[in-house]
Every structure is written in structure tokens, then in C-alpha cells.
Amino acid sequence: MSAPHAPKAPRTLACPNCGGTLALEAAGLTVNLGCRYCGSLLDVSRPEVELIRKYNRARARFAIDLGQRGRLFGEDWAVIGAIKRKDQSDNWSEYLLYNPYVGYRWLVEYQGEWQFGTLLLDLPEGDDRAVTWRGERYTRQWSEQEAVTGTVTGEFYWRIANGDRARCLSFARGETVLSRESVEDEVTWTQLVPVEADEVRSAFAIDGRRMPRKPRPTPSSGFLRPAGMEADDLGPMLLVGLAAAILTLLVMVFIAGPVDRASSVIAAPYGMTREGIKVGSITVGRDHQFVRITARGREFDNRWVDLDYSLVDRASGQAVTGYGLVEHYSGRDSDGNWSEGNRRADTLLGGVARGTYDLYVDAGAHAWPVDLAVGPAPGWSLAEQIPVTITAEAGGLPWGNWITLLIFLFIPPGIIVWHRFRNS
Amino acid sequence: MPSITCPSCGAGLEASSAALPYSTCPYCQSLVLHSALGVEDMGKVAVLPFDMSPVQLGTRFRVEGQALTTLGRVRWGWSGGAWNEWLLESGDGAPLWLGEAMGLFMLTRERPELLGDPLVEAFARGEPIEPGHAILVDGTVQRATDVKTAQCLGSEGQLPFATLPGTQLVNADFRSRTGSALSLQKVGGAVSAWYGQWYELADLAPQGVRALDGWPLPAAFEGSRR
Incomplete structure (x- = not known):
């Protein structure tokens, strides 16, 4: 006699393609699982794991790691799946959250803005222009879009695949959005409410440099178009001014060239981080300078190197820090040969004060798909160092002159705006 | 007992x-x-595969003033996945099914009078139900959304039918615009009709839910594990 089965969570399984160890948080509910290491799609709805589609892709990059736990809206959640989706004009990320006592929720991230999604059981009523839900009216936001699923990683409670298509229509009331998705005859409704990026970041302990950022506001949406003044030449005037300023800046950058430069080749050890490697010293001639750090890897493949820079002021001991990543992956799948990643990475450190600096780097190389897959035996580690050439440049641009130019360029349109403002 | x-x-x-x-x-x-x-x-009977269901034998629910107790469970698998059907009993002895899918729960009561509907009669004779086929229940149009054949993956507790390996279920799901749902089930030639709606677990006021490693009970459930 054996006691009835006791629950243990989460279960793990091995990817039948790459052998990577995968957690199964929602055992019994999860149907498909995208391997976080190789991207292969698995059917895990039965005890015997089945390989649906084999891929050898680079590890998908999302702001939140699979398995991460966090607390949002008063409940604990595990991030168990992540997908990238796109329509004609935009692309965004969706994270599947799970709590066995509560069910599933969604976190949707678009250009640094986050929404929390809940599947609706009481369906809105209405037509394609407006719907009513719980006594309130929601109006349509844009025309129907077709959303296509891209990268798929982690667990999902339905059959999901790269290339899935759904017709999407959204209705809004204030900041709350009701999103309708149709796949053939199946219609699902999701309520989306905004969440502060900082709340998501602290809930799921997201590394700040991985947080998606808001895009800079484009000039055409801001000061160029005050209400009622859209159709005169004030806008073009400002645009021409802006273009001239940018052009001048480019020319200045071209002419000015680097003032000081330091460069050396470092060896990034595999599977560990080597800290405090000195690259060299540079002198920054004026305050508020940019220091550009360029990292170039050589012929490595299916590896990436994390680079943490510290630019230390010799006089004060204070450091300006930055991050770089060189990576390259390749392989072959059903679509033929593929490769992705960049063996070169540029990092710009801003607001560097005048002084003499030493540049240090912490470097660590990693293998894809899993670190353990390569040479765990001693002796291999030396061969598995990745040489990376690191160059730091302190450029000396005469910013003062450029700002003077900027002021002269924008005085005429500024006077017009001021006059109109006073007369209206 | x-x-x-x-x-x-x-x-x-x-x-x-x-x-x-x-x-x-x-x-x-x-x-x-x-x-x-x-x-x-x-x-x-096949041993039930491990799953993370928060429901277990003995879990009690309170829905619309009615107390329900979990007595049995059967797990069905089809080409698109697998799901649990929990058998609940109300105080008056009437059976209910609590279907568990997508992290949600569909609670249905038996509606024997629907067996006289021409569509259900045809289903009992072995004629297929196609998506879009409609049936009227309590003045609401229910449309078939999917029809699937599933195999029994195991069972526990007390059940109304045999769950030996090879047992087949033909299940036709219907949904309405209001969120209510109908399910026609055929096991071993016997057809039954079940009508109800979808809930989240918290809406069912559960008591005696299963303890799951690494997951504290939500605040709304405090004191409900026993």
C-alpha cells in the first residue's frame, strides 16, 4: 500500500531536443511549452513529453525571466510564459502569470508601458463601435488588427505556435481597455488595466537595464502642433531649424574626432566573471563629456559576453558605470541556416566630468544553450576564454557653440509663437 | 456514512x-x-498524473447558498490537452460536474429534460454535432463551439460510471453570449446534458482546498484549508 500522491512543485522535465532542464509550474493545465534554451515547442499535456517542433534558436530575451515570482494586485504570481507579438505597426511582449489558487493573468508590455490583463467570464455586449460591460460603455480604439505571435517561450494552457494569428479589436473607457481576440470562431475578451512600470519592476525584481523604455517623444507630436495652428508654416520653420541643428551637430562630430583613446584586448573567461580588468586610462578635457566604449569580439559563435564597465575618476574615486553585451548565435532549423546577434557593442557613458579616468571591466562569457554543455573539465576553461577588444574614446565636442547656434535658429519661430500666444 | x-x-x-x-x-x-x-x-484504473489542481476529494464549495462537496474526479485527455472533471454532490444528493480548464471552473447541473431536444436525440443516436449548431436553454441560445472525443486518463473517489482504461467520452461544448454554457456528454452510449457557467475558484467560496508547495493560500481563502 502506498499513500496517495503528495504534491511537489514545480516539476521539471528535460527538453527532448537540447536536454535543458525546464520547470513545469502549471502541471495538469500546461499544454505547450517553448524551451527557454533552444526554442523547441513541446507538448507536455501527457506524462510522455512530445517534441512538436524542433528549433535551435538563441535564448529569447524578455525583461522578466521565466519562473520569477512577484506580487501584483494583492496576489502572488509566477511568470510561466512569455511571447512576442506584432501587428502591422507595432510589436509588444505578453507574459503569462499563474497562481494555482487564482488562475491565469497577463502582463502586457508595449514601449515601456504595462497592463495587467484578466480574462472575462461575463462578456461585453454591443457591436464593432462600442460595447457595454458591467453597465459601462466602452468605445472602440482603432481598426481591427491582426496580431501575429513571434517568439514563444515557457508554458501555455493552449496549443500555441510561432505564426499564430488572431484578429484583435480594443474598446476603451478611461484607462481601462477591453480587448477582443478572435481565432476562427473562438472569441475571448480580456480586461486590461494600467500598471506602473516601477510597480512591475519591483514586483518581479527586474534588473533596471533590462526594463523596456518609453520611446522619446517625437517632435511632431509635441510643441510643433499647438491646437488650431496645424496648418501654417510655423511647424516647417521649426523643423528646418531642428534639421539645421542636427546637421551642424553631425558635422561637428565628424570634424572634432576623438580627443583621447584607450584600448586593449581582454579575455572573458567562460562560465564565470572576471572582475576589475583594467582596460586603460583616458583624460577628459572638459566637463559634461560623453565617453564611448566599444567592445568587439572575434570569431566566436553561440556565446555571449556580459561586460560591466566602471569608469573611475582617479582624483575622486567616483565611478560612472555602464553595460555592454556582445553576442553571436547560429544554427540550422527547418527554415535553413540562421544567425543572429552582434559581436560589437557600443556603450555611451554620459555626463562625464573633466579628469583622468581608469576604465575597468567585469567580463563573463556564457555558452548557448546552456553553460554546462561546454567543457566542464579543468583545462578547458583556458581555451574557453573569449578575447574582446575594448576601446574607450572621450570625444571633445564644443557644445557651447552648438547651443548658441540652437538659440539663433529658434529665435524667429519663438517670437512668432510668443506673438500668437499674446494675441489669442 | x-x-x-x-x-x-x-x-x-x-x-x-x-x-x-x-x-x-x-x-x-x-x-x-x-x-x-x-x-x-x-x-x-490508471494512476492520475501529477497536477497542480487546487481541488481535492473533500473540498467543499458554497454557490448561490448551496453547499457542495467533492466526491470524485475523472481526468480526460484529447489531442489538444487534458482536463479534470470533479464530481460534486449537493446537500439534496444531486450530482454536479465541476470542469477545470484554463485555470477556470465550469460548474454544471444535470438538465435531463434537454434529452428530449431533437439535437440531443440525434447526438444520442451517434449523429455528429457541428460547431454552430444551436439549442435553446432557459431562453438563451447556446451554440456548439467544439466537439471532441477524449480518453479517460485516470480517476479517484466515487463516480457514476466506470473509468477503466479505454473509456471514451464524446463531449460537445456550447456557449452563449451571456457566458452560460452547456455540455453534452456521451460515455459508453449514455448521453447526459449539463448546464451552468464559468467561475474563478474564489467565486466558489472553497473550503478544504489542497495545500500546494510554495504557494501560500490567497488572502480571500484564509482559514479555508483544512
């Missing part, structure tokens, strides 16, 4: 209701049929 002894291993089994003549022995996986004539070992 009347009890029976497993004819295979001698363990004591609960058998509270004549409407649920099949019990799965949790120790030896024997399917035991009990009736006025005695008990009979029908064969072995």
Missing part, C-alpha cells in the same frame, strides 16, 4: 451514494462496483 471494503486489497472505501456506484481504491487503483448485491472488482 456506509463504507465498503476493497475486494482487491482490503482497504476501506467510502461509498455514500447509490447514484455513484463506482469507487477507485486510492491504494491499489482497483475500480470497485458496489450495489445491493455486494462489491465487485472491475479492474485497475
